[in-house]
Amino acid sequence: MTTQQAFKVALITGAGSGIGRATAITFLRAGYAVALGGRRADALDETVALAGADAPAGRVLVRPTDVTDPVAVDALFTATAERFGRLDVLFNNAGTGAPPVPLEELDVQHWRRVVATNLDGPFYCTQAAFRIMKAQDPRGGRIINNGSISAHAPRPSSAPYTATKHAITGLTKSTSLDGRRYDIACGQIDIGNALTPMAARMVEGVPQADGRIVAEPVMDVQAVADAVLHMAQLPLDANIQFLTIMATKMPFVGRG
Numbered sequence: 001m002t003t004q005q006a007f008k009v010a011l012i013t014g015a016g017s018g019i020g021r022a023t024a025i026t027f028l029r030a031g032y033a034v035a036l037g038g039r040r041a042d043a044l045d046e047t048v049a050l051a052g053a054d055a056p057a058g059r060v061l062v063r064p065t066d067v068t069d070p071v072a073v074d075a076l077f078t079a080t081a082e083r084f085g086r087l088d089v090l091f092n093n094a095g096t097g098a099p100p101v102p103l104e105e106l107d108v109q110h111w112r113r114v115v116a117t118n119l120d121g122p123f124y125c126t127q128a129a130f131r132i133m134k135a136q137d138p139r140g141g142r143i144i145n146n147g148s149i150s151a152h153a154p155r156p157s158s159a160p161y162t163a164t165k166h167a168i169t170g171l172t173k174s175t176s177l178d179g180r181r182y183d184i185a186c187g188q189i190d191i192g193n194a195l196t197p198m199a200a201r202m203v204e205g206v207p208q209a210d211g212r213i214v215a216e217p218v219m220d221v222q223a224v225a226d227a228v229l230h231m232a233q234l235p236l237d238a239n240i241q242f243l244t245i246m247a248t249k250m251p252f253v254g255r256g
Contacts (some may be wrong), residue, residue, distance in 0.1 A: 007059060009084040010232065011035040011077070013067055013125060014094030016043025018196035019146065019224050023091060025051045026225035027232070033059040035080040038094070039066055067094045067121030077128035086136045089232045090129040092122035093146045095164075097198070100157040100207070111160050118164035119171070126175055126186075133184050140183025140236050144228055145172045149192040149244060149252055156207045169242075176241065185239040187231055192246030194221045208251065219247040 010027045014020035016038035027034050028051045036044045041064040048055045048062060061083050065076040080087055096117045098110040126143060133141035147168050154162035168188065175186035193202050195218040205213040224245055231240045246252055 007031055007033050008088040009033045009035070009080065009086055010089035010091065011037065011080050011087055011125075011129070012091045012093055013037045013065070013121065014146075015047055016040050018198055019191065019194060019221055020091070020093040021047045021050070022196075022221045022225040023093065023228050025054070026222070026229050027089075028059065029054045030229055030233075032089070033061075033084050035061040035063060035076065035083070037063055037065040037067070037076050039064065067125060068116040070124045073121070073124040073128055077125070077132060081132050086141075087129060087132045088141050090125060090141070090143045091146070091228060091232075092125050092143065092168075094121055095146060097158070098160040100155075102157060103159050106159065114160035115164055118161070119167045122168060122171060126171065130179070130182070130184065133179075134182040140185075142232055142234075142236065142239075143175055143179070143184065143186040144231050145175075145186070145188045147172070147188040147190040147242075149190050149246060151190060153252060156209060172242075176239070183236055185234075185236055187240045188242050189224070189228060189231065190242065190244045190246075191224055192244070192252055193218045193250045194224045194245075194247075195219065196221050202250075214251070216251065217247040217249040219245075 010032045012020050012024045015024040015036035024034050024036050024047050038044050044062045048060055063076045063079050065072045098114050145168050148165040150162045151165040151169050172186055172188040179186055202216040202218050205215045208214050227245050
């Protein structure tokens with residue numbers, strides 16, 4: 001599999017909203033061809049529309065995909081390789097959470113949905129990316145996993161989300177190790193309080209470890225998209241293994 005086009009190719013999951021949308025638009029503006037994966041076709045189309053002139057038809061692939069379905073994931077990656085000839089960057093971004101209820105009251109279906117989306121999905125995507133990246137010419141590529149500061153300091157009533165983000169750290173390390181022989185780099189970005197629809201509740205107030213409900217500072221999601229682009233643009237002989245980007249004043253470092 002060889003390609004001669006001037007642009008690099010990125011595949012972004014969860015590209016129909018939040019961090020995925022901001023990152024897809026940022027990559028398009030930087031001149032990448034972008035394959036956008038997500039559950040809803042209308043949301044993916046809206047992302048492309050928001051990119052405007054930075055999203056010419058020749059550099060965009062919209063493919064509605066449920067990352068919990070390995071068959072659908074394979075179809076997404078096959079379509080990307082057929083359309084653009086290669087894959088340079090995978091951003092494993094799609095994720096979800098569970099209702100913030102006491103651990104002992106969590107419905108098992110909510111647990112399974114979070115694990116399927118946050119862990120199974122990135123694994124399926126990583127497998128598919130490996131198959132393309134190890135076979136293409138030039139060989140190799142980069143995988144960036146969306147982790148969370150929850151992998152370091154959990155919030156109350158967040159067992160499914162926190163457990164899967166801990167697992168993503170293990171997947172990142174294993175992927176980084178197993179990818180070496182194929183020139184595949186893998187890093188993780190841990191994000192705290194980027195202002196997206198998922199994090200909008202931070203402004204209103206969220207439970208703290210001491211039981212209080214406190215409004216937390218947030219940051220512009222564009223800062224996250226810019227950080228992902230920076231990780232992606234490094235040469236393959238350099239890698240940001242772990243990067244934490246967070247709202248400066250959020251209660252993460254220190255007590256309270």
